[in-house]
Amino acid sequence: MDTIVIGAGQSGLAAARALRDAGRTPVILEAGHTPTGSWSSYYDSLTLFSPARYSALPGQDFPGDGDHYPTRDEVVAYLRRYADSLDVEIRTGTHVTAVAADGSGGFLVHTAAGDTLRAMGVIAASGSFGNPYIPALPGQDGYTGQALHVADYRNPKHYAGQRVVVVGGGNSAIQVAYELADVADVTIASRQPLQLMPQIVGGKDVHYWHTTTGFDQLPPAWLARIATGTLVMDTGDYAAALADGRLRRRPMFTAFDGDHLIWADGERESIDAVIYATGYLPHLDYLAPLGALDKTGLPLHTGGLSTTHLGLGYVGLEFQRSFASNTLRGVHRDAEHVATPIAAYAGGVLSAYGL
Numbered sequence: 558m559d560t561i562v563i564g565a566g567q568s569g570l571a572a573a574r575a576l577r578d579a580g581r582t583p584v585i586l587e588a589g590h591t592p593t594g595s596w597s598s599y600y601d602s603l604t605l606f607s608p609a610r611y612s613a614l615p616g617q618d619f620p621g622d623g624d625h626y627p628t629r630d631e632v633v634a635y636l637r638r639y640a641d642s643l644d645v646e647i648r649t650g651t652h653v654t655a656v657a658a659d660g661s662g663g664f665l666v667h668t669a670a671g672d673t674l675r676a677m678g679v680i681a682a683s684g685s686f687g688n689p690y691i692p693a694l695p696g697q698d699g700y701t702g703q704a705l706h707v708a709d710y711r712n713p714k715h716y717a718g719q720r721v722v723v724v725g726g727g728n729s730a731i732q733v734a735y736e737l738a739d740v741a742d743v744t745i746a747s748r749q750p751l752q753l754m755p756q757i758v759g760g761k762d763v764h765y766w767h768t769t770t771g772f773d774q775l776p777p778a779w780l781a782r783i784a785t786g787t788l789v790m791d792t793g794d795y796a797a798a799l800a801d802g803r804l805r806r807r808p809m810f811t812a813f814d815g816d817h818l819i820w821a822d823g824e825r826e827s828i829d830a831v832i833y834a835t836g837y838l839p840h841l842d843y844l845a846p847l848g849a850l851d852k853t854g855l856p857l858h859t860g861g862l863s864t865t866h867l868g869l870g871y872v873g874l875e876f877q878r879s880f881a882s883n884t885l886r887g888v889h890r891d892a893e894h895v896a897t898p899i900a901a902y903a904g905g906v907l908s909a910y911g912l
């Protein structure tokens with residue numbers, strides 16, 4: 558094979574298209590059983606925070622009214638259609654366990670089924686859903702209530718009448734807390750105050766301004782200068798729920814104690830369930846044997862191109878090259894940036910072998 562893409566979510570599909578457009582014949586390896594990445598595993602009510610017109614990959618518009626906010630199931634259906642239109646080989650049910658150097662400039666890709674595939678180029682586009690982050694807190698192991706990451710949350714029906722704390726201050730935390738408030742007593746615990754940003758500004762969705770002003774493409778160094786915390790898109794519903802007490806927000810609790818939480822002000826409160834909406838870390842453990850990761854498991858790269866191995870790249874890392882790097886609307890730019898040199902490298906190595 559000339560190139561292998563690991564992962565068939567939005568990042569992997571965008572990478573495969575960019576490689577194909579650069580003259581390569583990529584093969585996608587996807588651990589799941591459908592070429593939709595992690596989207597089908599998200600909670601039932603997940604809705605995109607960007608309108609359909611700003612949520613498409615190159616070559617295929619998102620169906621329906623361009624101003625509507627697609628649901629999880631709409632995204633899954635869209636990615637299935639996109640995968641079908643690519644004209645590239647996608648091997649589902651293929652879990653990559655390790656990538657190693659082959660000693661001649663290429664890579665050996667090992668799978669859980671015991672197969673070893675050789676490729677001249679590899680793009681890791683496996684996302685982060687398989688590596689949810691949960692902060693460590695005193696007493697956590699002894700907590701007798703239910704504790705889970707939002708990756709394992711599906712819908713509110715199991716929480717009726719319960720006291721629930723949602724940990725986090727981002728879009729997913731607010732979206733899950735808001736729907737839980739219909740059936741449960743809900744508190745949001747976050748380290749910083751919630752920063753609600755109007756979804757509609759000047760009569761247009763904020764993503765219109767992100768794209769027309771170039772904000773979506775600001776490099777990470779610039780974003781670090783202007784960042785003030787996690788912004789939450791709000792049509793007004795979240796602000797109203799916080800104002801009328803349907804939702805509460807408190808500074809992050811400091812410890813667990815049996816079935817109780819200890820809040821920052823010292824109050825102890827009995828809580829039935831804690832849901833962590835605390836994000837994810839890149840899921841790249843299969844690259845550890847290659848020596849492509851740092852001590853914390855993060856990739857060593859510049860703009861998605863490995864700084865340890867020629868022919869290795871990444872697509873879908875958060876803030877990889879811009880604010881929109883790991884989003885449906887922005888991932889294709891990183892895919893094109895990474896695919897061009899990897900396609901050239903793979904082509905050069907193959908030519909050296911007379912292929």
